[in-house]
Amino acid sequence: MQDLLLESPGFDEFLLELTVFSAAKLATTEPMLCAISVERDGRPVTVASSSDRAKRMDEEQYGFNDGPCLTALREDRRVLVEDLATSERWHRYAQAVTHDGVASILAVPIDAGPGAAAALNCYALSTDTFTPAAIAEAEAYAGSLSRMLRLALRVHRPPVHPEGLHGALQSRAVIDAALSLVMAQTRGSREEAAAVLHEMARSSNQQLKQIATDILNGTTLPERRLQDGDKHQ
Structure with missing residues (x-):
């Protein structure tokens, strides 16, 4: 992760490579789709995704201005959706993303320091992926991201214009x-x-x-x- 930060020319590039790394790190026998959302100083949320499918899952949440990942970011708490298809809380969101095959979601807050909020968003293709052990691993990994993300926010100011994204x-x-x-x-x-x-x-x-x-x-x-x-x- 230190190499990623040192070699990335900007914050968006760092965040992108970090999500690709995270997806590989947290994958088991099945692929893991990952995204990282960062909000700082009242600016629009900056999002990077490990794949197009993860990107679509995030974009639908921002369209509703609500979702598991936004909740984790805004309320600084873990959000687990064990079965998206039967979730009452996220029913509208589940209908909007049903064609992407995501079955469960784990969103974990990342301590991004004063004036910032962040979350690690994990999307799984089955309902049995997020076992207690897998949840503990994701939370520990999110904790390990905190220091590097805080440093990245100091080194690379998030872009104001969309060209960086x-x-x-x-x-x-x-x-x-x-x-x-x-x-x-x-x-x-x-x-x-x-x-x-x-x-x-x-x-x-x-x-x-x-x-x-x-x-x-x-x-x-x-x-x-x-x-x-x-x-x-």
Whole structure:
């Protein structure tokens, strides 16, 4: 996470890469969709998502100006929706996102320091993902994000204009495409693909977006990763 902060040119880029990292970190046998929402000094909420599906789940909440993640952010408390399909509290929201296949939601507040609020939003595709152990892990992980997020808010002022967010969304699209390509080449999981990208970024001292762009342009993966992929056959 320190590397992400040091290498990110702006707050949106840092938040984007942090959500991709978080999704890989919290994934189990099933993928985890993650988003991080940050509000500071009365400005509009800044959101970064690990995938297009997570982005849509967030956008619907902001359309209603209500939802599990906004509640966690605004009320500084954990919100667990064990089964979105049967939830009475979030009935309208559940209807709006039913086509995305998300079955349960866990939103955990992150201590972002004075004048700021933040939340880690986790979307699962089954109703049995958020076990007590998984919830405890997500809360502990959110706690570990606090110091880094507070530092990022000091180093990178959140953008006032939407151009920064537009650039971050473009970066996410590039990273998503590279993750899919790595998964296809190695026959591994999204978590393993994210680990490949982060390993390549660290070893080459480049930003994650640049590594993703290079992969899409034909850069060969580390030999041992390709060999690991052959073992899955």
